[in-house]
Amino acid sequence: MREAGSIAYHALKAVKEAVTHGVTPKELDAIAEEVIRKMGAVPSFKGYRNYPAATCIAVNDAVVHAIPTNRPLQEGDIVGIDLGVFYEGVHVDTGITVGVGRISPLARKLLRVTSEALYKGIEQARASNTVWDIAAAIQNWVEGHGFSVVRELVGHGVGRYLHEAPEIPNFAEPRLKQITLVPLMTFAVEPMVTAGDFRVKVLADNWTVVTEDGSLAAQFEHTVAIGQDGEPIILTLGPNGEDDLWRVPF
16 A cells, blocks of 8 residues: 555646646646556546546535546636555555645635644544544644535545545544544545535536535545554655655645
């Protein structure tokens, strides 16, 4: 999974570097797929439940699961890049949100808070903690900065399959205290945050999830393992441990 994570890093980095005014999400998707396949892996998303692309490219009010389109990106847009990699029998899942050129102060704050929330959640991914600890850390950080966490979509186990148990919500529910974290668990932590209300809806393509109120949305995601020592290990870093894509100075 570390090797798959390194491939995912290279694909995300290539897409991020290509994000500019005038490029289309479909062109970004093609870049990601080319990198993944050239490195000997397969895009996890393509063909999953008939999903048609290698990535999900979510622009502005799109939260996740957005099918890449031919609409050129514009200055000031924010763009979520979510992708999965299947390599040597295992999957990883990861994502970032980036700005196109100069973005608004609100968008900048949204990206910063969502990125920070990801790491707040990962800090709690320790043996003997529960899923509640991860969810509460994310929710408290996000809502403490005036934003909302999406309720209808959650993080998830990942490994032999793209989606496995347990669910990793970004909001604290009492039932989550019953799911204890143990060494060698692997899962995706992915705060999905909106600048407005938390409610979302699915568009007519049956995939793209957008905010109901049209507010901006952001997502950052890592695949994480709990090591044998009980500490969190991020599996979707660069080959030398780079995490620059998720810790951009906003």
